[in-house]
Amino acid sequence: MEDKYDPLGILRSWLPHFMWMGVLAIVVFLMLVVFKPLTEAIFLGAAIASLTYPILYQPILRFVRQYLPFLENHSAKFFSGIAATIFLIIIGSAPFVILIINTVGPIKDIGDLIRGLVTQDKDQIGLLFKHVDTLIEEVLTLYPTIPIDKEQILLYASDFLKDVLGFATSYMTFLFKGTGGFAVQLGLAIILLCFMYAQGDVMVRSILRFSPLPPDEGQRLLSTHRAIILRLLLDIGGTALAQGIGLGFLVWTFTGFNFFIVAFIGTLISLIPFVGMTMVWLPFASVMWSKGDFTEATFLAILSIALNFLIGFGKKRLGNRLHEQSPWTGFMIFMSIVGGILSFGIKGFLIGPMIMVSVIVFWQTIMPLYGPMAPYYEKE
Numbered sequence: 001m002e003d004k005y006d007p008l009g010i011l012r013s014w015l016p017h018f019m020w021m022g023v024l025a026i027v028v029f030l031m032l033v034v035f036k037p038l039t040e041a042i043f044l045g046a047a048i049a050s051l052t053y054p055i056l057y058q059p060i061l062r063f064v065r066q067y068l069p070f071l072e073n074h075s076a077k078f079f080s081g082i083a084a085t086i087f088l089i090i091i092g093s094a095p096f097v098i099l100i101i102n103t104v105g106p107i108k109d110i111g112d113l114i115r116g117l118v119t120q121d122k123d124q125i126g127l128l129f130k131h132v133d134t135l136i137e138e139v140l141t142l143y144p145t146i147p148i149d150k151e152q153i154l155l156y157a158s159d160f161l162k163d164v165l166g167f168a169t170s171y172m173t174f175l176f177k178g179t180g181g182f183a184v185q186l187g188l189a190i191i192l193l194c195f196m197y198a199q200g201d202v203m204v205r206s207i208l209r210f211s212p213l214p215p216d217e218g219q220r221l222l223s224t225h226r227a228i229i230l231r232l233l234l235d236i237g238g239t240a241l242a243q244g245i246g247l248g249f250l251v252w253t254f255t256g257f258n259f260f261i262v263a264f265i266g267t268l269i270s271l272i273p274f275v276g277m278t279m280v281w282l283p284f285a286s287v288m289w290s291k292g293d294f295t296e297a298t299f300l301a302i303l304s305i306a307l308n309f310l311i312g313f314g315k316k317r318l319g320n321r322l323h324e325q326s327p328w329t330g331f332m333i334f335m336s337i338v339g340g341i342l343s344f345g346i347k348g349f350l351i352g353p354m355i356m357v358s359v360i361v362f363w364q365t366i367m368p369l370y371g372p373m374a375p376y377y378e379k380e
Helices: 007-067 073-104 107-118 122-142 150-165 167-177 182-209 215-255 259-269 278-290 294-322 327-369 371-379
Strands: none
Touching: 007 073, 007 182, 007 215, 007 327, 073 122, 073 182, 073 259, 107 122, 122 150, 122 259, 182 215, 215 259, 215 278, 215 294, 215 327, 259 278, 278 294
């Protein structure tokens, strides 16, 4: 009678599986070694794609499928990915371009500056940094408590512009020496972004096929991700933009100060919860009060507080329609922004929320499948 508990037989039956798992582990390890230098670029591309996919790529894809029906599915996705990436670059660079144009002056000077940058004219490049220096000085005059190192910013901007104008050289240096600035990482992230836009849904749905989720739950995961992303963009980006533009208009009305500078700085500072907006209007009100303009300073303070209240009220009403979330969710997303910046620098402003959103989506989708957690989510 054959012994069904024969250790040698068990070993022989499992040994091929152990060998294949070992080979798989080695292959995955080697892949991680290869991709390690590209980690931050991959994270940045994935973060941008995850945070902008529902509001940028999907509408463009629907538009392309409606008005360019002759394109095949693969071509439509590829074309939409490129269009979404270009549109995102325009949106991202627009505030900085507007600020520079606002300080340059007439259209002729703007045209000379652009031609000088394209031809790498040293005089025009020097003029550009002179305008940047002027902007920094104006910001420091208004907000001296902001920890801005003018020399470091100018050096960083100089290196970035040098990498952009000589991107081919910088890219080849990165490939052969493994060293490169933010411009190279951003270029790689943009390349990855096009691919992730076009093939991201295919990759995600392929992963979901191997998950324990039934098809309807897999679709709910995608819907939850979209709702949380929209709520995040409303709570952080949309609110800060509305506050920045509103404060820029109020400050310009009462003081005549440059609308674009206040709106730009106001948007950035308003990203800080609770006190961000106050840090924008309070310096102006204080200066006006010190000059004896008590009525104007009081009205500026009252209107700024009212603006903050109205934006908060609208955000709450619209946000609940998009996705209801607990206070812990908003707090953890805020902490992910801070932690992301501390870990990855300015790139962490996107990477941190992307990671936290992934955790929240996974938690809210997977945990209800297990009995003890289901009543909690149904009640919430």
